[in-house]
Amino acid sequence: MRIEFTPEQTALRDELRDYFGALMTDALRVECTRDMGEGGGPLWREALQQMGRDGWIGVGWPTEQGGRGLSPIEQFIFIEEVMRAGYPFPFLTTESVGPMLAEHGNDWQREELVPKILRGELLISIGYSEPGAGTDLASLKTSAVKDGDDWVINGQKMWTSLAHFCHYTWLAARTDPDAPKKHKGISMFLVPNSDPGWSCTPVNTLGGVRTNATFYDNIRVPDRNRVGELHGGWKLITSQLNRERLGLVNVGPTSVLFNRVVDWAAATQVDQGRLLDQPWVQLNLARVRSGIEALKLICYKQAWAMTEGQLDMADASAAKVYGSEFFIEVYRLLGEVLGQASLVKGDSEAGAVLGGQLERLYRTASIITFGGGTNEIQRDIISAAGLWMPRASR
Amino acid sequence: MDFGFSETQRDVQQLARKILGEQVSAETLAQYDEFAAERFDRGLWQQLADAGLLGVAIDQAHGGMGLGFFELALLVEEAGRVVAPLPLIPHAVSAALAIQQFGSEAQRAALLPGAADGSLQLSAALAETNNDNPARPSAVQAVVDGAGYRLNGIKTCVPYARGATAILASAAAPEGTIAVLIDPVAAGVRFSDVSYTTYEPLVEMALDEVMIDADAVLAGPEQGAAVMQWTAERTTAALCAHQLGVTDVAMRMTASYTAEREQFGVPVATFQAVGHRAANCFIDVECLRLNSYQAVSLLDAGNDATTEVQIAKVWAGDVGHRVSYAAQHLHGGTGIDRDYPLWRFCLWARHNEVMLGGSARQLSALGERIAAGEAYCR
Structure with a gap:
């Protein structure tokens, strides 16, 4: 038991911190803020391709697939640093779907698409949820019907984030409507977002982040756009979601935010001295600090367990629940420290504090308590897998 | 970054779990409820000592296993898993570690071998009424007397004090906090029972002109x-x-x-x-x-x-x-x-x-x- 970075891990962190420090120009920062931390702008694309040239995409992929072959714990350090830097890195494409294509893809996917992903030239959105299929994802209705050598796809997806600037959608569709178990009749496809049958309408969310409803109207794709085994999509979905969760709760941005609020409170004068010397301010900051420490350890342990090849299902779910609910608490506690200034938007003519970051964050905070596998389901997993408690059948 | 236990750590954990699991049960614990007997299983204490666990973090030169604080904490965690009726933390953590780290060679030679083999028991008085910071004592005062100190005041919630060979305590001397080893049978030491929620034997320790000789001082005001x-x-x-x-x-x-x-x-x-x-x-x-x-x-x-x-x-x-x-x-x-x-x-x-x-x-x-x-x- 040694809960500290090795010298090599510290060196990697320092290298990345320097690298992203240089990459994140002021102009790029402004563009990312404008795009609500989603990316998609011209400077953002340019920076992504720069990272591709510098070999910082696909850091966790095996070297024979063109990646850096970093262990999960090193990948975690990478994710933490990129998130600290504030660059909206397209994790879903590069760390989640990309490795699935590299591992399970056919020749076209591996030889044409994967190199483009590694160069930062190809972006993929995720099409799982539907109006009637959220937590019960296996009940999805979007269909893919074989017609000669092609597949014809029809249906609607919800919450297809980033789709408006991605090239493909990683789409779950029903290929066997008669399968005895509904999750056994699903296959995965790569659907081009440029197809005339593909359309998208924005869904504007509380946090100001745009997501999309996407529509699939008689889209015809060749069989080479199917990924993995026919009717074997569920396995790909679940392993993709497991990879996604590693990036969902990350301690980097919260650590930076905490430090910024401490510095702000130290520089802010009230009647009897610094705001930072007020007992109630110290109490809130101490609560946040204690919670961050736990989140850091949970994340590091998860990355370590993945490196050792022994990631525990209950631990992964515990990380997701703890992290997502803690973020909400953090924004409240730090918002109290800032007072009403925490409700002033970053583009306000007057009165904004810390770039209005907390005003935006508290509105976005609820997304991941249900997104990425709702916390009720995670708690079901924890009590069953972690405590061996029997579950009611669904 | 390593969240795994070493082989030694696993051995310590398993040995502790085996002994404590075999010796402590709801039935054995019931005998101490409502202070019916002193909450101290001396047979178990000796068994842990014989297995080397009581001295797990004590240097080999003083009869211990010479392992670290992590291994000792694993033993404490196992004691928690059965709420073992033992003065483990005051003895093996508070007192023995401090004596090992800061004690004179004579103090270590006199106390650590016995602490490891179970023949003596140590305690620590870390609490005062309304003050749980032992580094800043205020209820016990010390004045210089010859080569040693004279102590007056009260410590509270002192665990397993009556059977202890020495009780680690701090006192406020004019130049700063000092750390001393108190002999529970020394003149001027008086105990009153504290009837505590866990049924642990705790006392309030009143010190009335208690002499602490130089050889019982663990740290003077510069380091206390x-x-x-x-x-x-x-x-x-x-x-x-x-x-x-x-x-x-x-x-x-x-x-x-x-x-x-x-x-x-x-x-x-x-x-x-x-x-x-x-x-x-x-x-x-x-x-x-x-x-x-x-x-x-x-x-x-x-x-x-x-x-x-x-x-x-x-x-x-x-x-x-x-x-x-x-x-x-x-x-x-x-x-x-x-x-x-x-x-x-x-x-x-x-x-x-x-x-x-x-x-x-x-x-x-x-x-x-x-x-x-x-x-x-x-």
Whole structure:
């Protein structure tokens, strides 16, 4: 038991911190803020391709697939640093779907698409949820019907984030409507977002982040756009979601935010001295600090367990629940420290504090308590897998 | 970054679990309830000593196993898993570690071999009324007398004092805090029983013109506060490890009980409300586990860990409280029935929560460190 970075891990962190420090120009920062931390702008694309040239995409992929072959714990350090830097890195494409294509893809996917992903030239959105299929994802209705050598796809997806600037959608569709178990009749496809049958309408969310409803109207794709085994999509979905969760709760941005609020409170004068010397301010900051420490350890342990090849299902779910609910608490506690200034938007003519970051964050905070596998389901997993408690059948 | 146990750590953990598991049960613990007998299983004490565990962190030169604080904390965690009737933390953590680290060669030679082989027992008086910071004592005063000191005042909640060979305590001398070893049978030392919630034998220790010879001084005023701070941090980390054992068992007992208890024709564990409250306990205990291990591991490596120890104790307090009440609640009436083993764990969860400062006190201290620029996130 040694809960500290090795010298090599510290060196990697320092290298990345320097690298992203240089990459994140002021102009790029402004563009990312404008795009609500989603990316998609011209400077953002340019920076992504720069990272591709510098070999910082696909850091966790095996070297024979063109990646850096970093262990999960090193990948975690990478994710933490990129998130600290504030660059909206397209994790879903590069760390989640990309490795699935590299591992399970056919020749076209591996030889044409994967190199483009590694160069930062190809972006993929995720099409799982539907109006009637959220937590019960296996009940999805979007269909893919074989017609000669092609597949014809029809249906609607919800919450297809980033789709408006991605090239493909990683789409779950029903290929066997008669399968005895509904999750056994699903296959995965790569659907081009440029197809005339593909359309998208924005869904504007509380946090100001745009997501999309996407529509699939008689889209015809060749069989080479199917990924993995026919009717074997569920396995790909679940392993993709497991990879996604590693990036969902990350301690980097919260650590930076905490430090910024401490510095702000130290520089802010009230009647009897610094705001930072007020007992109630110290109490809130101490609560946040204690919670961050736990989140850091949970994340590091998860990355370590993945490196050792022994990631525990209950631990992964515990990380997701703890992290997502803690973020909400953090924004409240730090918002109290800032007072009403925490409700002033970053583009306000007057009165904004810390770039209005907390005003935006508290509105976005609820997304991941249900997104990425709702916390009720995670708690079901924890009590069953972690405590061996029997579950009611669904 | 390594969250795994070494082979030695695993051996210590398994050996401790085997001995404690065999020797401690609800039946053996029942004999100490309501102070019917002194809560000290001397047979078990000797067995742990014979297995080398009592001296696990004592140097081989003084008859110990020569392992580190991490291995000792694993033993303490195992003691928590059965709420063992032993003075383990005051003896092996507070007193023995401080003597080993700061004692003179004569003090170490006189006390450590016996501490390791079980022939003597040590204690530590870390609390004063309304003051749980032993580095800043105010209720016991010391004045220089010859080569030693003369002490007056009161320490409270001193565990297992009557049978101790020496009791580590701090006192306020004119030049600063000193750390001394008090002989419980010395002239002027008087004990009054403190009837404590866990049935542990605690006393209030009144010192009336008690002479401390030079050879019983552990640290003078130049080093005393640092020595007591060092001791308090290790004791706090040990309380966290004990709390980890206590809460992990209370939680798992609850999971098993709800899996078997049926209402409406199904196990109550199948109700989501029940499963989710247990899942919250799982997350809580995991947070306590990681923070405790981090604090212990940093202290073991000799690093500064003041922030991490404070944070671990916040978790020990909050998690102890939440898991204790969730466990009782999910057990229904069984949780408070004294014929079922859960209730004793709830008493100890409370003790571990409060001793050396509860969450509010820790958060306040941490907040001061944050304000002093000493607790940024790295």
